[in-house]
Amino acid sequence: MTAVCDSCRHVIRNLYSHNMTAVQQALDAEHIDFSRDGRFDTPGHSALYSTYTLMDVKSSLIVASQLVKVTETTSSQAMEKEGLIRCRREVEDAGVCIGSLTTDQHIMIAPYMRKEWTELTHYFDLWHIAKNLKKKLCEFASVAANRVVGHWSETIIRHLYHVVVNTEPGNSLTAVKLRPILERKGLIDAVSKAGRLATTELESFHAEINRNAPKMEGFSNSGMLSWFVLKL
Structure with a gap:
């Protein structure tokens, strides 16, 4: 992939921050139903990056997203849990009130929800x-x-x-x-x-990213983040 220039990277990140702030401020419901999904940059269990995303089920708007690198965690499987923790921090800092979260049955997500996020209603897709x-x-x-x-x-x-x-x-x-x-x-x-509720629309969104960032190709941190943001 062609390297993302510094000026382009700066514009993309500013646009992303502006859009996320606007979406989060527009959510005025007391209890919002979210779905979540994690997208790995490669198939199998040797991924380098994971893009973790929260979507408002009612509006189909992306409300929070985090890019996690495997070196920031203990393994590629642990990236999903770390992504959820960061997304939780992002929406809570923005004052967004989550009513429920629908996820798949990831082996690290379910225990985290049961032990660390007990006040939230958790559903399996x-x-x-x-x-x-x-x-x-x-x-x-x-x-x-x-x-x-x-x-x-x-x-x-x-x-x-x-x-x-x-x-x-x-x-x-x-x-x-x-x-x-x-x-x-x-x-x-x-x-x-x-x-x-379901994670279907969110998974379709992640599938769209695969068209520009195929899992069989390697990307830099800024390149992976830029492709994700441009799809929002």
């Missing part, structure tokens, strides 16, 4: 739960004796969506309704936290 469930059903049905389960997988997924959409978020009854079908503890725990 239903699409990710359904994707994980379908994968496990397919694995189970790959054994000849369990092949019949494969014919029921789509029905089970539809039932999962039906149960979550028609039950109040956070109600343990959601998991109870599915327990006769699935007795896997990890899935049951995830379903009990499933919400009606």
Whole structure:
């Protein structure tokens, strides 16, 4: 990638700061529902950068974002947690009141939310739960004796969506309704936290960045930040 000149970098960062301040000041709701997603610059578990973003679900506006470098954390997996911590600090400093946060089931995010951000309502993205469930059903049905389960997988997924959409978020009854079908503890725990909001639009935004900043190419810190800001 062509190096970003100092003057361009200065203009881009000023524009970003101005836009983020304007968006944060425009949010006047007492409890705003956010979704979050982390985008890594490379596939697999050897990423150098992670772009972490918070989106207001109602308006689809990006409210906070942080670029984390792996050398600032203990590992590439730890970048998502660090990104969330920084985004939390950014929105709290701006006086934005978060009502709920919808995330995927990242192994470091869930414990952090449970222990360090207890006052916030935390939901798991239903699409990710359904994707994980379908994968496990397919694995189970790959054994000849369990092949019949494969014919029921789509029905089970539809039932999962039906149960979550028609039950109040956070109600343990959601998991109870599915327990006769699935007795896997990890899935049951995830379903009990499933919400009606989603991270879909935010992930689509991160996918747009990939068009200009492909994961198979290396970028500098300023280059990665500039491509992200220009997409806002």
